[in-house]
Amino acid sequence: MPYELHYWPMIQGRGEFVRLALEEAGADYVDVARRDDEAGGIGPMLDRLSDPDDPRPPLAPPFLRDGEIVIGQSAAILLYLGPRLGLVGASERDRIWTHQLQLTVADAVDEAHDTHHPVGVGLYYADQKPEALRRAAEFRVARIPKYLGYFERVLAANGGARLVGADLSYADLSLFQLVAGLLYAFPKSTAAALRTNPRVARLHETVAQRPRLAAYLGSERRIPFTEDGIFRRYPELDP
Amino acid sequence: MPYELHYWPMIQGRGEFVRLALEEAGADYVDVARRDDEAGGIGPMLDRLSDPDDPRPPLAPPFLRDGEIVIGQSAAILLYLGPRLGLVGASERDRIWTHQLQLTVADAVDEAHDTHHPVGVGLYYADQKPEALRRAAEFRVARIPKYLGYFERVLAANGGARLVGADLSYADLSLFQLVAGLLYAFPKSTAAALRTNPRVARLHETVAQRPRLAAYLGSERRIPFTEDGIFRRYPELDP
Numbered sequence A, B: 001m002p003y004e005l006h007y008w009p010m011i012q013g014r015g016e017f018v019r020l021a022l023e024e025a026g027a028d029y030v031d032v033a034r035r036d037d038e039a040g041g042i043g044p045m046l047d048r049l050s051d052p053d054d055p056r057p058p059l060a061p062p063f064l065r066d067g068e069i070v071i072g073q074s075a076a077i078l079l080y081l082g083p084r085l086g087l088v089g090a091s092e093r094d095r096i097w098t099h100q101l102q103l104t105v106a107d108a109v110d111e112a113h114d115t116h117h118p119v120g121v122g123l124y125y126a127d128q129k130p131e132a133l134r135r136a137a138e139f140r141v142a143r144i145p146k147y148l149g150y151f152e153r154v155l156a157a158n159g160g161a162r163l164v165g166a167d168l169s170y171a172d173l174s175l176f177q178l179v180a181g182l183l184y185a186f187p188k189s190t191a192a193a194l195r196t197n198p199r200v201a202r203l204h205e206t207v208a209q210r211p212r213l214a215a216y217l218g219s220e221r222r223i224p225f226t227e228d229g230i231f232r233r234y235p236e237l238d239p
Helices: A015-024 A043-049 A074-085 A092-116 A125-157 A170-185 A187-195 A198-209 A211-217 B015-024 B043-049 B074-085 B092-116 B125-157 B170-185 B187-195 B198-208 B211-217
Strands: A003-006 A029-031 A063-066 A069-072 B003-006 B029-031 B063-066 B069-072
Touching: A003 A015, A003 A043, A015 A074, A015 A170, A015 A211, A063 A074, A069 A074, A069 B092, A074 A092, A074 A170, A074 B092, A092 A125, A092 A170, A092 B069, A092 B074, A125 A170, A125 A187, A125 A198, A125 B125, A170 A187, A170 A198, A187 A198, A198 A211, B003 B015, B003 B043, B015 B074, B015 B170, B015 B211, B063 B074, B069 B074, B074 B092, B074 B170, B092 B125, B092 B170, B125 B170, B125 B187, B125 B198, B170 B187, B170 B198, B187 B198, B198 B211
Parallel strands: A003 A029, B003 B029
Antiparallel strands: A003 A063, A063 A069, B003 B063, B063 B069
16 A cells, blocks of 8 residues: 655645655655545545544644554654665664754754744735844854754765765755755855855755656656745845 | 763753653653763763764754763654653554654744744844744744644543553653743743643643652752743733
8 A cells, every 4th residue: 555645735845855755765655635536635634634533633744644554743754764665774873863863954944944934824924024034144144054064064974975874864865855945945045055065065966866866856746846835935035 | 871961051941851751760860061060061062062073963952872872852862762761652653653742842842932032043032022022922822722722632532641542651741841831931821722721731730740750840950941941931922
């Protein structure tokens, strides 16, 4: 039975971290909300989120269904999928470390999101633009270099090409996605940060060239970055 | 050898989620930065964070040292400690679910933090007060009820007293801490939300009465909530 991924169909969002793992592994999965048959769309997702009989409901998308098991929170989904997809080491030590890196990527993603929504998700960007300008300035100057510098250090300590051990892990895929998103949203600041963090830049390039990933990224399954997602290109935020 | 917890010594912060697990389990641990001997203070913590030879460095406190293993990110620390402290079920399914709940608590904690620092952590509260007023309004009206309502639903589906199974898990301790922090920072809004989420209110009360937790909470080891921490009482944010 294929994995069922449930996520908003119009954006990469947090679902993309799960998609990249499924795609790289060549896993059998269905992106339920993007199906256009009667079993698809966001209906099943919304039904599950509000199902009063679900004993273990997710709070929000993305969530993954694997038979009887439903898991929410993208980092928890990757914790579950990692061993099944061969995208994490076998030892507990490697698994916890890979997960720690994933959580740090997730922190950076949250901060990238908050640059355009500092006051709250219930308001439009246009209604919080002055605050966004201030928050984005700090993000560009302090946070992008801090995060990319941290991952550069981790890569350097591990030989340069991978975050954990010799094999690709889901943390590598997630770091690729973080850099891809930052390059979209903050092209100038991110390009500058990548010049001083060459191992991160190289990881971003080489992950994109992996056969399955390259096929995925060139397909219609890869939703484009847009100003509805987490990473948004508002030129005034990266002047 | 005792566990070594490294965290800022003046605040509960994200270290508190780890402390509560260690205290409830009666674990042998040292709160390194709070020791006043020459092995204590924040020196060892800062040294570790900037150690160029550390192959697996944490990005930020808190981190836990268990012999040769060092783990950062509070949720990853609890993932590691849970089985060792008897604070998570034995099955993979229970462990992933407990972790998923922990990550949802962490999301709520992040949002509580951002009410007083919407523009960025590099600025003082006084320099982002108008933004804080707007963000806190949304947090009070929409987010506190959403999160507490979610945990109420999970508790109800599990019999009412615990989030996962019949035994206490680290997610229960973390939900206790979230409620304690919200009651400190947003006393009016949180009291109102607890009236409609009685199982969450009851969990907060009963966890505090567990013998080891009660002893801990009454001791000097429990750092008070202050306006330097994640949960801050600024009356204008909960009018």
